[in-house]
Amino acid sequence: MTDESRASTRSAVAVLGADEAVAAAAELGAEFARGAGKRDREKILPHDEIRQLGASGLLAITVPAEHGGADLPASVVAEIIRLISKGDPNIGQIPHSHFAFVNQLRLQGTFEQQARIxxxxxxxxxxxxxxxERGTKHVREYTTTLVRDGDAWRLNGTKYYCTGAIFADWIPTLAHLGEDGPLHVAWVHKDSEGLEIADDWDAVGQRTTSSGTVTLTDVRVPDDLITDYAVEFDGPTTYGSFAQLLHSAIDAGIARAALDDAVEFVTTKSRPYPDAGVERAAEDPLIVHAFGEMELAVRGAEALLAEAGRAVDRANADLTDETTGAATLAVAAARASTTAVSVDVASRLFEVSGTRSAAGSQSLDRHWRNARTHTLHDPAAWKLQHLGRWRVDGVFPPRHGQL
Structure with a gap:
């Protein structure tokens, strides 16, 4: 790296090691938890919290070492996303695409593109x-196209579910390079003329991710802000498994938060059921048994998540069909588990806590709404299908961004 390159990548935020990053995420997650209910009830977007994430250095943890970053592994990133999501999964989901596209840039960007961003x-x-996009045949079909215009390209299209866009400085946009050309990523800056971002996200859960609409009208994109995307899946890759690992971490965070809030409510607010013959709801053997079942389920999901992170790390250290296939399967298992457990525990929270826990002022329903909304991102049933096909026939899953 030249002196000029080193100067351009000198960090203005802390370059965090693994232990420092995990500690910072735990601290921020605890802080974010204190305002999570209010933000959910009043749909207050977490602009200040996302600025805190950026200032903490946590958004820079996967920048490669050659560009001045800590280059932390996937397993550590997953734990950081889990801890942030335990505090507020809306804030945990917002940087998901951030880390996915940092990965895309490090895999497909030129040195100059990487140095700049x-x-x-x-x-x-x-x-x-x-x-x-909406209106296409399926979720991996896109119509947005980059059209050559002199020495640059023009981008027109409408994108939906654009989590993180409203908070971001760069908005990577998937588009065909030329009519029916291969998929590429156009790196669109937030100040680009013709870019509009609408906060029109109205789902029942994850209400403050602002996963709304991005409209691009004749947005100019120079050649040096375009990276290849389609080639990512031509050979062994962890691109999809890394992205799915972080989705699993979000759900694991929701599950743990729901269980923690259930414990707090039962031990401080719930009244015992008369037939139990106990002084405190927390002494009811049926409630204790239910907590044991939920703790077992959450621990199992967290263990599968941790192993999936290690599997992605192993694959990144030695990219082969076997290592990347094993990583995909490990992540599929974690994703299927955290999907089921987050929804189940967020529902059973009310079963153990009693009628008072359903009051809107408690905001405990946000856990179920967040879990149910986020777990719809892609079907867990297909994770099980791929696991089953591998178990029966030894066939690794296909390569794409959702596995």
Whole structure:
């Protein structure tokens, strides 16, 4: 790296080691938890909290070492997302695409492209996304196209479910390079003329992710802000498994938060059922048994998540069909588990806590709404299908961004 390159990547935020990053995430997650209910009830977007994430250095933890970053492994990133999501899964989901597209840039970007954007991440900037479209045949079909216009390209299209875009400095946009051309990523800056971001997200849960609509009208994109995407799946890769690992971490965080809140409510607010013959609800053997079942389920999901993170790390250290296939299966198992457990525990919270826990002022329903909404991101049933096909026939799952 030249002296000029080193200067361009000098960090303005702390370059955190693994232990420091995990500790910072735990501290911020606890802080974010205190306002999570109010933000959910009043749909207050977490602009200040996302700025805190950027200032903490947590958004720069996967910047490669050659560009001045800590280059922390997938397993550590997953634990950080879990801890932030335990505090507020809306805030945990917002940087999901940030980390996914940092990965895309490190895999497919030129050194010059990386130097430019990674320097901004080391200064506390962030990345959003504009990928999904409505009205196509399926979720991995896109119509947005980059059209050549002189020495640059023009981008027109409408994207939905653009989590993180409203908070971001860069909005990577999936589009075909030329009519029916291969998929590429157009790195669109937030100040680009013709870019509009609407906060029109109205789901029952994850209400403050602002996963709304991005409209691109004749947005100019130079050649040096385009990276290849389609080639990512031509050979062994952890691109999809890394992204899915972080989704699993969000659900694991929701599950643990729901269980913690159930404990707090039962031990401080719930009244015992008369037939139990106990002084405190927490002494009711049926409630204690239910907590044992939920703790077992959450621990199992967390263990599968941790093992999936290690599997992705192992694959990144030695990319082969076997290692990446094993990582995909490990992540599929974690994703299927955290999907089921987060929804179940967030529902059983009310079973053990009693009628008073259903009061709107308690905001405990947000856990179930968040879990139910986020787990719809892609079907867990297909995770089980791929696990079953591998178990029966030894066939590894296909390569794409949702596995």
């Amino acid at each position: 990674f320097a901004e991440l080391l200064a506390g900037k962030s990345i959003g996304n504009a990928q999904s």
